[in-house]
Amino acid sequence: AQKVTQAQTEISVVEKEDVTLDCVYETRDTTYYLFWYKQPPSGELVFLIRRNSFDEQNEISGRYSWNFQKSTSSFNFTITASQVVDSAVYFCALSGFSGGYNKLIFGAGTRLAVHP
Amino acid sequence: ETGVTQTPRHLVMGMTNKKSLKCEQHLGHNAMYWYKQSAKKPLELMFVYNFKEQTENNSVPSRFSPECPNSSHLFLHLHTLQPEDSALYLCASSLTRDSGEAYFGPGTRLTVT
Numbered sequence: 001a002q003k004v005t006q007a008q009t010e011i012s013v014v015e016k017e018d019v020t021l022d023c024v025y026e027t028r029d030t031t032y033y034l035f036w037y038k039q040p041p042s043g044e045l046v047f048l049i050r051r052n053s054f055d056e057q058n059e060i061s062g063r064y065s066w067n068f069q070k071s072t073s074s075f076n077f078t079i080t081a082s083q084v085v086d087s088a089v090y091f092c093a094l095s096g097f098s099g100g101y102n103k104l105i106f107g108a109g110t111r112l113a114v115h116p
Numbered sequence: 117e118t119g120v121t122q123t124p125r126h127l128v129m130g131m132t133n134k135k136s137l138k139c140e141q142h143l144g145h146n147a148m149y150w151y152k153q154s155a156k157k158p159l160e161l162m163f164v165y166n167f168k169e170q171t172e173n174n175s176v177p178s179r180f181s182p183e184c185p186n187s188s189h190l191f192l193h194l195h196t197l198q199p200e201d202s203a204l205y206l207c208a209s210s211l212t213r214d215s216g217e218a219y220f221g222p223g224t225r226l227t228v229t
Contacts, residue, residue, distance in 0.1 A: 004158075037220070043204060044120075045220035091159065101214040102147060103172070106159040 002027045004094050006107035013082055014115050021077045021110045023092030029053075032096035034068065034075045035104065039089040051075065082114045119143040120221035122207050128227045129197065137192040137224045139207030147213040148190040150182060153204040153223070165190060166213040197228045 003026040013019045025034065036048040049059065051068050059066045063080045079086055089111045093104040120141045129135050141148065150162040164172035165184040179201075181193040190207055204225050208218040 035217075042222060043206075043225070044222040045206065045208075047217060047219060050217050093159075100164075100172070102149070102164055102166075102210065102218075103161055104159075104218060108158050 002029075002032075002094055002096055002099055002105045004092050004105055004107035006090075006092055006110050008110045009108070010111045010113070012113045012115065015083060016081050017114075018078060018080050019082050019112065019114075021079075021090050021092075021112065023075045023077065023107060025073050025075065025092070025094045027094060027096050027098075029096035029098050032094060033101060035091075035093040035095075036066065036075075036077050037091045037093065039091065039109070041088070045091065048077075079112075082112075084114050084116055087112060087114045120207060120209055120219055122205075122221040122224050124224060125222060126225045126227075128229060129194070130229055131197060131199070133197075134193070134195040136194065137205055137207075137226075139190040139192075139221055141188055141190075141207075141209040141219070141221075143209060143211075143219060145209035145211050145219075146187050147210045148184060148187070149208040149210075149218065150190065150192055151206040151208060151220075153206060155203075159206070163192075164213065171213060194226075197226075199228050202226055202228045 005024045032053045034051045037045040065078045067076045089109045091109045092107045095101045123138045147166045152160045162176045163182045183191040204223045206223045207221040210218045
């Protein structure tokens, strides 16, 4: 079975703080993809990153960075120097060979509130 | 602007009404999806279309009827819905069925009264 757990339901920080959103996944597939999406109040899901299971290199994009660790089945997302515009719900997702790469399994999401 | 548009953005309908949700993608993708986002559940995949053919129905009740006339357009026809069907319905597309990287539209907020 495939499952994504985002244990943090809500996080509240003050602007300029760093914040890490946790994501733990379960899958029996050896080939799979991991994703992060952002859902601002407007509703649409904004794609942030896709990582395949064979690439454990961490990635940095501006203030965003992702830490993928297969040993702990985690794919955590860090925002450095958070800003009010980062306030949104963030979803971690998984797709794998057995379920079909097109079938995204989403976590419950973490609501991030960044206060000025 | 993600290249995936949905109309209407908000819809209120009674349980005896028939309505349709529309999705259009301008990305040249070949796979399209309907997802449901309820208040107390994770995002759920409803339907998958690949090159206009339905490839997945995730045990969705028959009161939801999808239609994909071409790779750019996807509809969700609604009839005799229940109040528990109130949710945000999100359309998405990806280059192919197996590309994984899906781009989402803004969603239709549906309220069934």
